Amino acid sequence: MNQKILVNQIIPFSNVDGEGNRCSIFVQGCQLNCLYCHNSETIQTCRNCGICIEHCPSHALSFQSNLVIYEESQCSHCDTCIMVCPYQSTPKAKAYTQDDLMARIEIYRPYIRGVTLSGGEPTLYADFLTGLAQKIKKLGLTVYIDSNGFFDFEATSPLINIVDGFLLDIKAVDNIEHLCGIKSQLHLKNLEKLLGINKVIEVRTVLLNKHMDQMNTLNQVVDRLEGYPQVPYRLIRAHVTGLKKVQEAYIGEAIMTEEEFVAYGDYLNQKGFHNFKLQR
Structure with a gap:
């Protein structure tokens, strides 16, 4: 296939993008514009x-x-x-064909358990990545999608069916338009659908003050994870390190204290939900 997509970067070895040592491919382009995005240069082309x-x-x-x-x-x-x-x-950002990317993956193959397709938002390139995922799977490697959840489930179903699972970011439930520049609850609907077909590796939410209703978001996610004890929920404390100056100025005062952050873990424990991780 001669079709190409723009790739922001390729990290040969990562242990934070899913289970085991993984090659992470970050595509260029995203339909969101999150206030705290640490990869904001991947949003626009x-x-x-x-x-x-x-x-x-x-x-x-x-x-x-x-x-x-x-x-x-x-x-x-x-x-x-x-x-x-x-x-x-x-x-x-560089343009890659499937064969270009496979050549890179082949180099790392002996040292990785799989490939994580991230970004940006990889589901924007669902057709291209479906073919790429098929080739990766033939190498005996797993394929994960790191997604914001805002995609057409039916149109993306060929990609969903071939990959091993999703690392799903649930940004917020309330005030999502202010936080990420989109007015939709599609991410929650897709979370439910992916859970129903056992395609969720992990759910994640970045927590910060002022710009979101943290408690409602946690409750909405945990209620959906009930009955899926194998799926962990990762709570991430927002921080300003690595942000652009304009972002830092906007959300700097919304960063939680350690005590505030830990309190959300305590809340989940009290709620009876224990399969969560706190990431500073």
């Missing part, structure tokens, strides 16, 4: 405006045929290009 070129200290960027061209061998990975981009994007 490069507009080829060229503003980043003059700011690149290592001269790794240039204009060719009205396109911003990135030369990785010259890059110092200072991320100045991302910091000055008015669209908070990156010129460093």
Whole structure:
């Protein structure tokens, strides 16, 4: 297949993107715009405006045929290009075919248990990733999807059927439009459907003050996880490390104290739900 998708980065070995040592592939593009996103440069695609070129200290960027061209061998990975981009994007995303990605995965194959397709939002490229997942599975590797849950279940069903499971981010229940720029409860409906076919590896929620109703979100998720004791719920304390300055200024005062964060774990224990993890 000659079809290509934009990939922000490939992490050869990760132990935080699912079970075991995994290769994580981060696609470019997401339909959300979460206030606390630590991969905000994966949301938009490069507009080829060229503003980043003059700011690149290592001269790794240039204009060719009205396109911003990135030369990785010259890059110092200072991320100045991302910091000055008015669209908070990156010129460093690369176009890959399925065969290109498989060539990379083959290199890491002896050292990994599987591949996690992340982003960005991988379900935006469901057709492409369905074919890729089929090829990965033939290597004896597992395939996970790290998703925000906002996808058309029926249209995505070929991908859902071939992968081993989803790492599902439930951002919030109330005020989701303010927090992530989308007005929908589709993520909760898809959580229910994925649970029903045993395709949920883990559910996760980032907790912060002011911008969400934490208690209602926890209750809605835990109520849906009842009857699925094998599925853990990971609570993540939002932090400002790695955020863009504009994000830090907006949510800095909403970061929880350690005591506030731990209290939500205590609440789940009191509720009788014990299969959760607290991530600082």
